[in-house]
Amino acid sequence: MRGLATEQLTPEDSAPGTAVAAAFACERMCRTLSRTLGAIGSRALLMRALSQAQAEHRALKEVSVSAKAAVALDGISLATAAHGEPAVVAGLEGVLSALLALLGRLIGKDMVARLVAQSAPLVIAEEGDK
Amino acid sequence: MKTQKRQPLTPALSKPSEIRSVLTGVPGLDAILGGGLPEFSCNLIAGSPGSGKTTLAQQIVFANATLKRQALYFTVLGEPTLKMLRYQREFGFFDPELVGTAIQYVNLSEEALERDLTAVLERITTEVENVEPGFVVVDSLRSFLGRGTEEEGHGVMSLDSFMQRITLQLATWEVTSFLLGEYAEHERAPVFTVADGVIALSQVADRNSVVRKMQAIKMRGRAPMPGLHTFRITDDGLQIFPRIPEQQLHRRPQGVHRLGSGVPGLDELMGGGIPSGDAVMLAGPAGSGKTTFATQFAAEGLRRGESVVIVVFEEYPEEYLARARARNQDMDASVRDGKLKLIYMRPLDLSVDETLAEILEAVSSLDATRVVIDSLSGFEVALAPAFRDDFRESLYRLVGALTATGVTIYMTTEVVGDYPHVRFTTEKVSFITDDIIVQHFVEIDGVLRSVLAVHKMRGSEHTHDFRTYEIGANGAVVGGALRNYRGITTGVPAREVATHRQGYLGLTSQEAAVLETLVRLGAGSYDLLVEHTGLPLGELKRVLARLASLKYATFTDEDGGTYRAVAQVGG
Numbered sequence: 001m002r003g004l005a006t007e008q009l010t011p012e013d014s015a016p017g018t019a020v021a022a023a024f025a026c027e028r029m030c031r032t033l034s035r036t037l038g039a040i041g042s043r044a045l046l047m048r049a050l051s052q053a054q055a056e057h058r059a060l061k062e063v064s065v066s067a068k069a070a071v072a073l074d075g076i077s078l079a080t081a082a083h084g085e086p087a088v089v090a091g092l093e094g095v096l097s098a099l100l101a102l103l104g105r106l107i108g109k110d111m112v113a114r115l116v117a118q119s120a121p122l123v124i125a126e127e128g129d130k
Numbered sequence: 131m132k133t134q135k136r137q138p139l140t141p142a143l144s145k146p147s148e149i150r151s152v153l154t155g156v157p158g159l160d161a162i163l164g165g166g167l168p169e170f171s172c173n174l175i176a177g178s179p180g181s182g183k184t185t186l187a188q189q190i191v192f193a194n195a196t197l198k199r200q201a202l203y204f205t206v207l208g209e210p211t212l213k214m215l216r217y218q219r220e221f222g223f224f225d226p227e228l229v230g231t232a233i234q235y236v237n238l239s240e241e242a243l244e245r246d247l248t249a250v251l252e253r254i255t256t257e258v259e260n261v262e263p264g265f266v267v268v269d270s271l272r273s274f275l276g277r278g279t280e281e282e283g284h285g286v287m288s289l290d291s292f293m294q295r296i297t298l299q300l301a302t303w304e305v306t307s308f309l310l311g312e313y314a315e316h317e318r319a320p321v322f323t324v325a326d327g328v329i330a331l332s333q334v335a336d337r338n339s340v341v342r343k344m345q346a347i348k349m350r351g352r353a354p355m356p357g358l359h360t361f362r363i364t365d366d367g368l369q370i371f372p373r374i375p376e377q378q379l380h381r382r383p384q385g386v387h388r389l390g391s392g393v394p395g396l397d398e399l400m401g402g403g404i405p406s407g408d409a410v411m412l413a414g415p416a417g418s419g420k421t422t423f424a425t426q427f428a429a430e431g432l433r434r435g436e437s438v439v440i441v442v443f444e445e446y447p448e449e450y451l452a453r454a455r456a457r458n459q460d461m462d463a464s465v466r467d468g469k470l471k472l473i474y475m476r477p478l479d480l481s482v483d484e485t486l487a488e489i490l491e492a493v494s495s496l497d498a499t500r501v502v503i504d505s506l507s508g509f510e511v512a513l514a515p516a517f518r519d520d521f522r523e524s525l526y527r528l529v530g531a532l533t534a535t536g537v538t539i540y541m542t543t544e545v546v547g548d549y550p551h552v553r554f555t556t557e558k559v560s561f562i563t564d565d566i567i568v569q570h571f572v573e574i575d576g577v578l579r580s581v582l583a584v585h586k587m588r589g590s591e592h593t594h595d596f597r598t599y600e601i602g603a604n605g606a607v608v609g610g611a612l613r614n615y616r617g618i619t620t621g622v623p624a625r626e627v628a629t630h631r632q633g634y635l636g637l638t639s640q641e642a643a644v645l646e647t648l649v650r651l652g653a654g655s656y657d658l659l660v661e662h663t664g665l666p667l668g669e670l671k672r673v674l675a676r677l678a679s680l681k682y683a684t685f686t687d688e689d690g691g692t693y694r695a696v697a698q699v700g701g
Contacts, residue, residue, distance in 0.1 A: 036230075037211045038237030045212075070240070107215045114230030 019080045022092035023063075023073045029096060029116070030071035033103070036115050039070040046071055049099035057091030059083035149351050152306050155193020155223070156186065158370030158487070162344070162359055164352035167327060171350065172300045174271075174321055176313040177331030182342065182363050183310045184214060185221065186331065187267045189367040190308065192223045195232040199264030202257055206238045206250070206270060214269075222366035234261060247292040254296070258303050266300060271311040271321065297324045326350040331361075339514040341481060344370055360481035371483030373527065389500070389538055392430030393423055395599070395608030396567075399584050401591045404565065406499070408588070409529050409539040411506075414569030418580060419601045420542035422457060423567075424502045425450075426605050427540045429459040432469055437496040439537075440472045441489055443508025447472035450504075457605045471496055480512050482524035486531055493535055501532060506543040522562075529562045545569075564588040569599075573622050574615070581612060636680060640665075644673045645682050645695065653694040 030042040037045070047065045050073075054060045062079040066072035079088045103112045151166035160166045167173060167190075175183045187203075195201035205211045215235070218224050229235070236257050241249040258266060300307040309321065313330075322328055328347040333340055342361050346354035361370040388403030397403040404410055404427075414420050428438045442450050450472060454461050464470035471492045475485060493501060503509060510521050517524050532539050545568070566586040572579050580599050584592040595611035596618045615623035637645065647662045648654060659674070660667055674693050677683040683693045 034237070034240075036235040036237060038205070038239035040239050040243070041210055041212055041237065103212075106212055108219060108226060110226045111215060111219070111229050114226070115235075118230030118234060 019076050019085050019088040019092065022089045022096075023076045026073060026092055026095050026099070027071050029099060032116055034071065036118075043070050045099055045102060046073075046095075049095050049102055052098040052102070053091055053094035057087070057094050059087035060091040060095070063088075063091070152194060154190045156189050156368050156370060158359070158361070158372050159344075159368070161372045162346050162355045162370060163327075163349055164346075164354045167306060168349075168351045170301065170304050170306055171326035172297050172307045172309065172324070173327035173329065174325040175308055175310045175329050175331065176322075178333070179312060181331040181333050182361070182368055183312075183331060184209065184269055185218065185363060186329075186368050187269060187308045187310055188218050189221070189223050191233055191265055191267060192225060192228060194306075195228060195265055197232050200231075200261055201233045201265035201267065202261055202263040203233060203235045203267045204238055204254060204257070204269065205235060206242050206268065209269075211235055211237050220365075234263075251292060251295055251299070255299060258299075258305070263305055266303070266305045266307040267310065268296075268308070269310040271309040293321050293324055297321075322348070327352075334516065336515045339516075341514050341516050360483045362484060369487075371481060371487045373483060374531075390430045390434070391423075392426035392428075392433075393599075393606045393608055395597065396423075399593045399595065399597060399608065400565065400587060404538060404540075405587075405590055406538050407533060407536055408564035409533055409562065410541065410565040410567065411563040412540065412542045412567045412569070413545045414542075414582075415545055415571060418569040418571065419599070419606050420544075420569065421450075421453070421504055422601055422606050424504045424540055424542050425454045425457065425459055425461075428470070428500060428502050429454070429461065431500040432461065432464045436500055437469045437498040438464070438471075438500045438502070439489060439492045439496060439498045440470065440502040440504065441485075441509075442472060442474055442504050443512050444505060447474050458603065459605065468496065471498075475509075475512055480517070481514060482517050482528055485509070485512075486528050489528075489532065490535065493532070493537055499537055501537045501539045503539065503541040506541050526562050565590075565592075570596075570619075571621065572618055581618065582608070637677075637682070641673050641676060644670070645677055648677070648683060648693060649695045653692050655689045655692050659693070 026046065030046050033042040033045065043065065050060065050063065050065060054063075059079055059082075062075040062082060064074050066074045073092075076088065079091075100112060150169040151160075152169050153160050153166045154163070175186055177183050191201040191203060205214065215229070219226060236253075238250055238253055241253050254266075254268070296309075309325065311321065325348070327349040330345045330347050331342070332345075333342045342363070343358040344361050345358050348354075355372055355374060357373045359370055359372050361368050363369075387406050388397070388401075389406050390403050391397050391400065412420050412423055424440075428440055431438045440450070445453075451461055451465070461470055465472065473488055473492055475488070489501065492498065506525065509525075510518055513521070513524065529539060529541075541563070563586075565584070565588065567582055568585050569580060569582045572581055580601070581596045582599055583594065583596045593611075596615075597611055598609040599606055600609065601607075612618055612623065617623045644659070644663050644665070647659065651658065651662065654662070656667060656670065659665075660670055663670060665673065674683060674685070678685050678693070682696055684696060686692050686694070
């Protein structure tokens with residue numbers, strides 16, 4: 001599960017190690033899951049995961065799930081300015097881990113891995129089309 | 131886009147057909163559907179919430195989806211996909227390995243909630259064209275149909291239009307599809323017309339039991355089995371119990387040999403034994419030894435190397451075996467050797483079809499020749515209330531299906547009431563059986579004795595004697611005939627006088643009849659005897675005078691003339 005999260009944290013089209021890239025990875029994971037769980041379902045998961053990660057990462061205090069888009073994180077720039085990029089990246093990594101752990105507890109780690117593997121290429125292709 | 135060629139499915143089961151069949155993988159369902167689902171058919175699975183629609187669809191998909199013939203499972207509104215996966219994976223048929231590979235779940239909630247039916251159809255179309263699945267499920271149709279508009283206009287698709295389009299699309303995509311919808315039992319929406327197959331699921335709560343039923347309302351290109359079929363949702367998914375088991379459709383010819391009953395003396399009454407393939411009913415009051423007789427019937431079969439199935443409702447199998455051991459009928463080894471199977475059924479919400487399915491499975495797996503059902507009274511109580519109300523029909527189907535397999539059935543049932551007004555607790559079921567043996571308690575000389583008689587043997591000779599029987603350390607043994615008693619059916623029979631046994635030597639039948647009356651009354655005046663014999667006084671006097679001359683009767687002057695039977699006088 002940890003490996004899966006790390007893999008998602010290195011999107012090809014973002015500079016690795018930046019907070020923007022980490023946030024993008026979280027959002028992409030949710031879009032990936034949206035195919036199976038629906039946008040509402042994956043947004044609910046992201047909110048729960050963020051809430052859990054915020055308890056351990058003060059750097060995520062300013063981060064929230066966007067009210068406008070179904071699966072997007074707001075406040076990344078604000079958090080980076082306040083706490084520094086490394087702390088925010090660590091926090092967002094915590095979000096991703098929490099999200100996958102939560103999903104694993106609900107439907108089993110084996111199925112999570114398969115769902116991500118199944119949907120990720122389709123999402124990446126869609127992003128490419130845009 | 132995949133370019134691989136579609137793989138042929140299983141051949142049709144029922145008859146030669148151009149349309150191939152998709153076997154559902156749901157026990158009992160293919161028989162009801164007339165040999166599986168037609169390939170590329172569009173099927174509606176209708177039912178109320180909780181009736182098992184999603185589980186049925188998942189079970190079919192997991193039985194059929196492969197990497198080459200994938201399944202697309204669209205979820206719309208209602209049960210969140212997360213919850214559905216969480217709970218469905220508890221079933222035995224659910225294989226996590228197939229999720230995301232052979233079976234892909236796609237959620238349409240965004241299209242349904244924030245857009246319209248056109249968007250829903252577009253998304254389904256895009257996904258199907260991308261994946262090229264062999265199976266498509268939309269779960270559930272009703273939830274997003276409720277969001278559509280009744281009238282088409284301004285680019286908004288109507289419900290009817292959506293239904294027409296999606297069913298057309300499904301047909302041209304060459305997929306076998308399932309539309310799940312919440313429809314009431316008697317509701318007939320337009321989708322019922324356009325769908326190729328309609329499977330309706332329902333559940334009815336009656337007192338403390340819930341009975342689930344399935345009906346194949348429609349199945350184009352197939353001859354589905356009519357009627358309502360009960361089903362149960364188990365850890366392995368749905369298990370359906372067809373009303374007419376496959377075995378009954380292909381009745382095995384009955385043999386002509388007779389089976390030993392295992393009770394010494396009983397076969398003699400039954401013309402040499404129980405005709406194989408018969409349904410025997412042993413009726414008797416509580417404590418008359420019905421279970422002992424049934425156990426001996428089973429043990430006799432085992433002793434002859436046959437396989438036996440015993441269905442018990444009133445005691446646990448361990449208790450049943452212990453009781454048999456106490457009668458020197460040790461059946462434990464037969465259980466271990468797979469020659470005997472005890473089926474214990476006592477859940478109080480059984481359907482007759484479920485009971486039948488379990489017995490048939492046991493008969494088939496053991497290749498059994500004898501089945502004991504102990505007892506019908508217990509069976510009736512174990513049934514869900516809805517089936518108890520129609521017990522005769524239930525039993526008719528049970529016996530019919532079992533005898534069709536060629537097994538000999540030995541059923542026990544309790545009788546209530548006083549002879550001759552005895553009735554079976556499962557009254558009006560005697561017509562179902564071939565042979566009926568009735569046990570009875572009688573009082574003879576102040577002692578309670580057990581007697582039995584064979585009341586009926588269909589198409590076979592049998593004796594009509596009442597026989598005593600005793601149950602000892604080694605089980606039941608049938609004794610001699612009760613020929614010297616009259617009024618056995620009253621429960622308090624009277625011993626007949628010796629003259630009767632001697633055949634009324636030298637008497638005409640009229641004289642014998644008068645003597646019998648005299649014996650029964652003990653003594654009688656002319657008036658009393660005229661009343662009981664119906665003879666004119668002159669004729670009666672002539673007969674009585676002859677009986678007296680032959681020493682069968684004596685005359686005294688009391689009450690103007692009284693006759694007594696000699697045997698009575700002699701006491």
